Amino acid sequence: MTTPVLSSSQVNDFDYVIVGGGTAGCVIASRLSEYLPDKKILMIEAGPSDFNDDRVLKLKEWLSLLGGDLDYDYGTTEQPNGNSHIRHSRARVLGGCSSHNTLISFRPFEYDMQIWESLGCRGWNFKTMMRLIDNLRNTVQPVHARHRNKLCKDWVQSCSTALDIPIIPDFNKEIKETGSLQQGVGFFSISYNPDDGRRSSASVAYIHPILRGEQKAPNLTILTHAWVSKLNLVSKTVKSVNITLQSGAKLTITPKTETILCAGAVDTCRLMLLSGIGPKQQLSDLSIPVVHDLPGVGENLVDHPESIIMWELNAPVPTETTMDSDAGIFLRREIKNAATSHSDPALNPKRIPDGTVADIMMHCYQIPFCLNTVRLGYEAPLNAFCMTPNIPRPRSRGRIYLTSADPSVKPALDFRYFTDPEGYDAATIVAGLKAAREVAKQAPFRDWIKKEVAPGPKVQTDEELSEYGRRVAHTVYHPAGTTKMGAANDEMAVVDPELRVRGLKGLRVADAGVFPTMTSINPMLTVLAIGERAAEIIAAEAGWRGQIQPRL
Numbered sequence: 304m305t306t307p308v309l310s311s312s313q314v315n316d317f318d319y320v321i322v323g324g325g326t327a328g329c330v331i332a333s334r335l336s337e338y339l340p341d342k343k344i345l346m347i348e349a350g351p352s353d354f355n356d357d358r359v360l361k362l363k364e365w366l367s368l369l370g371g372d373l374d375y376d377y378g379t380t381e382q383p384n385g386n387s388h389i390r391h392s393r394a395r396v397l398g399g400c401s402s403h404n405t406l407i408s409f410r411p412f413e414y415d416m417q418i419w420e421s422l423g424c425r426g427w428n429f430k431t432m433m434r435l436i437d438n439l440r441n442t443v444q445p446v447h448a449r450h451r452n453k454l455c456k457d458w459v460q461s462c463s464t465a466l467d468i469p470i471i472p473d474f475n476k477e478i479k480e481t482g483s484l485q486q487g488v489g490f491f492s493i494s495y496n497p498d499d500g501r502r503s504s505a506s507v508a509y510i511h512p513i514l515r516g517e518q519k520a521p522n523l524t525i526l527t528h529a530w531v532s533k534l535n536l537v538s539k540t541v542k543s544v545n546i547t548l549q550s551g552a553k554l555t556i557t558p559k560t561e562t563i564l565c566a567g568a569v570d571t572c573r574l575m576l577l578s579g580i581g582p583k584q585q586l587s588d589l590s591i592p593v594v595h596d597l598p599g600v601g602e603n604l605v606d607h608p609e610s611i612i613m614w615e616l617n618a619p620v621p622t623e624t625t626m627d628s629d630a631g632i633f634l635r636r637e638i639k640n641a642a643t644s645h646s647d648p649a650l651n652p653k654r655i656p657d658g659t660v661a662d663i664m665m666h667c668y669q670i671p672f673c674l675n676t677v678r679l680g681y682e683a684p685l686n687a688f689c690m691t692p693n694i695p696r697p698r699s700r701g702r703i704y705l706t707s708a709d710p711s712v713k714p715a716l717d718f719r720y721f722t723d724p725e726g727y728d729a730a731t732i733v734a735g736l737k738a739a740r741e742v743a744k745q746a747p748f749r750d751w752i753k754k755e756v757a758p759g760p761k762v763q764t765d766e767e768l769s770e771y772g773r774r775v776a777h778t779v780y781h782p783a784g785t786t787k788m789g790a791a792n793d794e795m796a797v798v799d800p801e802l803r804v805r806g807l808k809g810l811r812v813a814d815a816g817v818f819p820t821m822t823s824i825n826p827m828l829t830v831l832a833i834g835e836r837a838a839e840i841i842a843a844e845a846g847w848r849g850q851i852q853p854r855l
């Protein structure tokens with residue numbers, strides 16, 4: 304069972320402490336308890352359990368969770384080239400963001416992993432990632448036939464005809480077999496149970512079997528409603544963590560072996576910075592004692608920015624759906640191998656050719672996904688359909704930093720959206736909006752449309768589309784990279800390929816923060832795979848000789 308209570312007599316009981324019971328954290332907790340039955344594991348989650356909580360478990364309700372009491376709801380700093388009003392949802396509940404996201408599930412591309420390896424992430428190759436993802440406990444499958452409505456099917460057909468691209472029956476099969484997605488359209492794969500519409504989140508797949516008593520894990524304690532406020536170091540070893548329980552009681556937990564940070568791309572770096580681990584200058588300016596100067600903490604913030612085009616429909620949206628965003632499209636904008644000419648060495652230092660791997664992605668939304676358009680005065684029709692072009696491999700990179708030593712002050716999230724010097728990110732959005740308009744001209748989808756609501760027919764030139772597209776830009780909610788993994792000679796790397804924090808003992812990071820670059824696709828399966836690999840690495844160091852295959 305989960306518990307909000309821990310007594311002071313238990314503070315020295317544990318071998319491993321996992322900070323954050325989110326997407327990666329749940330995988331690691333479950334696997335470590337399985338792989339190392341003689342070790343005691345404590346997972347500390349700030350939020351409540353999601354067990355039996357239908358608000359969380361019913362996938363279709365995801366939108367109602369955003370901005371609610373289970374959301375940290377981070378803001379964005381002023382974005383000179385983008386939208387400064389974006390709210391960044393981050394879940395505060397067991398399962399983390401996999402408990403309030405849309406569970407669209409993609410395997411990473413071989414190209415993404417080639418880039419990671421070229422940046423010094425030894426062993427993080429496509430073959431290993433496919434093995435790890437094959438091993439996931441989540442039930443991942445293409446949207447079930449009963450959730451495919453006529454509108455969405457018509458849209459898929461029109462995308463295929465208008466843009467002369469194939470309909471792909473199973474995106475993940477395609478990625479596994481060919482290494483990537485080129486141009487194509489189709490229904491997504493979703494981690495869910497099509498019979499009851501409930502999530503197959505990290506907590507559902509890895510922790511609920513334990514809570515139901517189907518999987519025995521007597522060596523795992525799951526502490527909920529507990530906030531980790533500080534990492535305590537002696538010399539260069541992380542010895543203990545300070546926590547505050549729901550009761551208000553404060554404890555210091557001292558793991559016998561190590562602490563694993565899984566608090567996500569925002570909160571892991573926030574906790575490190577508040578503990579004095581991070582860029583010396585930033586910490587000194589805030590009078591936070593510098594315990595370990597690590598310049599990369601909070602830097603390299605990457606995300607998938609997206610924009611939106613919205614139509615009013617002339618009929619109600621059919622009700623069959625998984626969660627209103629059931630299908631998507633991949634396109635290629637640039638000429639073959641254009642990625643070899645990146646000017647930013649952090650993106651592709653070895654100039655690995657990208658062939659014709661997709662460089663534009665769009666989700667469809669069968670709802671008025673209009674929070675950013677309404678602010679600019681656009682109407683919000685009841686019966687709406689949207690396409691949201693995003694940038695699979697964005698070139699703009701931002702940073703997260705503290706503005707105060709007060710731990711209750713949220714960190715600043717500066718994504719620097721659309722600031723890449725070549726204008727690649729903005730141009731990708733413009734190309735996506737134009738392609739979306741081509742789709743809208745094509746039957747059978749065309750016959751559903753009453754009118755284009757946003758940006759509307761008056762917005763036509765590339766400059767106008769760019770201005771509109773950036774002002775209404777939103778996030779696909781994929782922040783990553785703020786404690787990036789990298790080579791020993793990359794001083795901005797925060798963790799090594801075994802996920803150990805550089806220059807420290809007793810501390811690892813395993814969450815979306817370790818991405819060195821953004822994956823071309825939605826990142827959740829990659830984060831789950833990071834959890835699986837972290838558990839294998841940690842257990843192997845403790846003597847486990849399980850199914851781990853040689854790290855190629």
Ligand SMILES: Cc1cc2nc3c(=O)[nH]c(=O)nc-3n(C[C@H](O)[C@H](O)[C@H](O)COP(=O)(O)OP(=O)(O)OC[C@H]3O[C@@H](n4cnc5c(N)ncnc54)[C@H](O)[C@@H]3O)c2cc1C
Pocket residue numbers: 322323324325326327328347348349350369392393394395396397398399400401403404405406407408409529530531532565566567568570571574779780781782813814815816824825826827828830
């Ligand atoms: C609205 C939304 C929709 C998304 N849709 C998709 C999608 O369809 N497909 C996809 O691939 N990706 C999607 N994503 C992104 C994906 O969910 C995340 O990238 C991924 O889940 C991040 O996992 P993580 O382990 O890094 O962090 P999280 O899952 O966020 O876990 C972090 C956990 O740590 C806890 N925590 C934080 N700080 C502390 C602390 N100090 N003490 C104790 N506990 C703490 C948090 O409460 C949380 O449970 C979406 C994200 C959101 C928000």
